Amino acid sequence: MTILIDQPQFGTEVEGKRVLNNEKELEGDEGFRMPNANSFGHNFRDYEVESERQEGVEIFYRTNHINQTYDFVKKMREEYRKLDRVEMSIWECCELLNNVVDESDPDLDEPQIEHLLQTAEAIRKDYPDEDWLHLTALIHDLGKVLLLPSFGELPQWAVVGDTYPVGCAFDESIVHNKYFKENPDYKNPAYNTKYGVYSERCGLDKVMMSWGHDDYMYLVAKENKSTLPSAGLFVIRYHSFYALHRSGAYKHLMNEEDKENLKWLQIFNMIYTARARLELMSKRLSHIISLSLKSTFLQG
Numbered sequence: 001m002t003i004l005i006d007q008p009q010f011g012t013e014v015e016g017k018r019v020l021n022n023e024k025e026l027e028g029d030e031g032f033r034m035p036n037a038n039s040f041g042h043n044f045r046d047y048e049v050e051s052e053r054q055e056g057v058e059i060f061y062r063t064n065h066i067n068q069t070y071d072f073v074k075k076m077r078e079e080y081r082k083l084d085r086v087e088m089s090i091w092e093c094c095e096l097l098n099n100v101v102d103e104s105d106p107d108l109d110e111p112q113i114e115h116l117l118q119t120a121e122a123i124r125k126d127y128p129d130e131d132w133l134h135l136t137a138l139i140h141d142l143g144k145v146l147l148l149p150s151f152g153e154l155p156q157w158a159v160v161g162d163t164y165p166v167g168c169a170f171d172e173s174i175v176h177n178k179y180f181k182e183n184p185d186y187k188n189p190a191y192n193t194k195y196g197v198y199s200e201r202c203g204l205d206k207v208m209m210s211w212g213h214d215d216y217m218y219l220v221a222k223e224n225k226s227t228l229p230s231a232g233l234f235v236i237r238y239h240s241f242y243a244l245h246r247s248g249a250y251k252h253l254m255n256e257e258d259k260e261n262l263k264w265l266q267i268f269n270m271i272y273t274a275r276a277r278l279e280l281m282s283k284r285l286s287h288i289i290s291l292s293l294k295s296t297f298l299q300g
Contacts, residue, residue, distance in 0.1 A: 058176060060103050064157040065179035068210040070167045070191055076158070076211040081219045086150050093142050100144050103156045112144055122271050136232040137268070140239055143213030143220070163210045163240040165250060168196025173247035194252070203255040204238065214240050234261035235268050245269060 097112040120138040127133050145151045146159045162175050169192050170180040185191040198207060209215050218237035221228060228236075243249040245265050254262070 056103060060157060060161060061176040062179040062182075063155075064161050064210070065170075065174075065176065066182045067157060068164075068166060069183060069185050070197075070208060073166050073208050073211045073215075077208070077215065077219065080146075080152075080216055081223055083220065083223050085152070090139060090142070093145060094138070096145050096148060097142070100147055102144065102160045112141055116141055119272055123268070126271055127267075132229055132232050133235075133264070133268070136228060136235050139217065139221075140236050140268075141213060141217075143215075143217035146213055146216055159212050161210075161212065161240070162242045163212055163214050163238070164243050165196075165198075165207045165253070166210055167191050167208050168198055168253075169194055171243050171247070171249040173243045173249045175242070198253055200252055201255050202253055204234075204250075204253060204258050207250075207253055209237065209241070212240070214238065230257060231261045231264040234258070235265050238265055239268060 094113055094116060097116065100112045102112060116138055119140070120134055123130075123137040124134045144159055146154045147156065164170065164174050166185065170177060170183070170186065174180075180186050190197065214237050218233060221233055221236060226233070238244060244251070245262065
């Protein structure tokens with residue numbers, strides 16, 4: 001059963017809420033612009049700039065791209081859809097993320113629980129009547145518990161990072177795509193064509209995505225018969241699918257329901273981006289104030 005949700009029109013006023021057309025519109029009151037750089041002084045999601053953090057991120061993606069094969073994903077989905085690991089409440093699971101840092105993120109290096117709470121609050125503020133979206137924001141990254149011993153202690157490359165389809169050709173828009181040349185599927189004629197094992201407009205629910213926290217949390221919700229609407233499940237499964245919602249790749253595999261749900265995913269990611277920039281702005285101001293007070297103390 002699919003729960004239908006009225007879809008907002010982009011670039012217009014929707015029930016008193018402004019839906020942004022692009023990141024150029026991310027401005028605060030009185031024209032104050034959000035910071036365009038991350039915690040390390042570089043552009044957001046810039047995977048090419050040289051830095052200590054970026055070197056580790058590139059190593060991560062090389063390992064990820066070599067090992068995420070169709071057979072590997074199939075094996076992981078079969079194993080983890082059994083849901084025989086741990087039983088706990090949502091909040092207990094959230095607290096576990098105090099011990100998780102995402103090594104694939106070129107912008108932030110903090111415990112994930114802060115990310116969940118801040119994203120959920122930002123969504124609630126902009127879309128107060130969409131309670132399903134608030135919950136989706138809170139739980140969208142809970143699958144990162146796969147990094148912990150009780151959930152299998154999987155390596156980072158099998159839990160975090162941008163996601164992409166397996167079983168068909170790897171699109172050039174995928175970050176550090178050069179490393180796919182070392183993936184066994186890259187030269188396999190069954191998997192290296194535009195459609196691979198899929199068909200045109202088959203629907204993304206029929207597509208195998210690289211294994212990680214997104215697909216795991218999606219399976220948890222599906223197998224537990226979650227009452228979240230299809231748009232909520234879509235956000236959970238594809239929020240790291242940047243090749244789709246940033247670059248427009250793989251749209252030939254989408255059906256009509258996917259196209260409608262993509263609008264909500266774009267809203268989700270736009271609000272997340274704005275929240276991340278505000279968070280960094282706040283941290284920078286705190287750091288400046290701290291340095292100023294320290295300087296004043298030393299001079300005094």
